[in-house]
Amino acid sequence: MPGRPDDVARQFELDRPRLRAVAYRILGSLGEADDALQEAWLRADRADTSEVANPSGWLTTVVARVCLNLLRARDNRREEPLDPQESPGDASRGQTAGTGTGTDPAEEAQLADEVGIALLIVLDTLGPAERLAFVLHDMFDVPFRDIAAMLDKTPAATRQLASRARRRVRGVPAPEADPPRRRRAVDAYLAATRGGDFDALVALLHPDVVLRADAAVVPTPEPFTVSGVEPVARGAMASMGRAGAAAVVLVDGRVGMAMAEHGRLRVVLRFDFAADGRMTGIDVIAEPARLNELDITGIG
Structure with a gap:
């Protein structure tokens, strides 16, 4: 049965930890993940949810779309230098650029350890579509057909994106030149x-x-x-x-x-x-x- 607006609101609170985990793994930043959740809730609150049959899956899609937009905007800025007042060593002492949410550095460090710092590093080298496909499918079991709709691609093309990302994340044995x-x-x-x-x-x-x-x-x-x-x-x-x-x-x-x-x-x-x-x-x-x-x- 389609969900009522109050059902969606209730489901958002029930799913908040999972939705936050989805956003964090897509974005790699706790501050940006919390901002994405806030934006997703504003979109969900304004949307007509009378025909939403699966509020949990629908909310995951909303969060993922917000994160995809943030990734694409970030990708367009990738060539920009760091803030001239912020060296690489100083960045960890401030907030993430573009986020309005103050985050607990200890909590962010704990999350990074749980997810894996090497994984977060490699994820940041992926394109937005590859990253979304890999995170949603391999980490949260979202079907390729659902991810394909977010990316405006076919399920087969989306499967290929996740496969390429998986090869980079899992890596290969170090070559003989590096014993x-x-x-x-x-x-x-x-x-x-x-x-x-x-x-x-x-x-x-x-x-x-x-x-x-x-x-x-x-x-x-x-x-x-x-x-x-x-x-x-x-x-x-x-x-x-x-x-x-x-x-x-x-x-x-x-x-x-x-x-x-x-x-x-x-x-x-x-x-x-x-x-x-x-x-x-x-x-x-x-x-x-x-x-x-x-x-x-x-x-x-």
């Missing part, structure tokens, strides 16, 4: 940075190590270079605040690291290694145009 020793070294680098273990970090670095960072990493007009074990290690320690939002991923087919804040890819690290497994070079990339050129996938 397990290098994966362990990058894991150890992340652990040392998170834990503030300076000595452990120094042990991973070659005496001639060079760190190269583009101009978006810190508020300087030009890229900069740091050489030597201790200067490079001190620079890595300065990123402790961001390390909690970092994960090990494949960057252009090689083991690297990526950092996401509020679900947005902010910084990528690429590593070069000596024959003995120590790190000889670290490239720190934060310029939006350069980030967009990278191929980032999960590690299977």
